[in-house]
Amino acid sequence: MRPIDILLILLSGLIVLLVGFGPLFGSADPAANIKRECEMFYGPSGPLAEDDCVKEMIARSPTRPAR
16 A cells, blocks of 8 residues: 555544534534524514523423523
8 A cells, every 4th residue: 555545544534533522622602502592493473482492492491590
């Protein structure tokens, strides 16, 4: 094998590891993710629908964020 082939294989493996395990480290605050998703999906329906979504999602969350 040529050195460039070895380098490309190693870089490909590194990319697979980063993409696969990257979300496990340094993830954003779950409450911020919930709020952003509720704004995106329920924002056009109005602020009450958005607030209900946030409350429901936080209640169903396995790890309840501190308020």
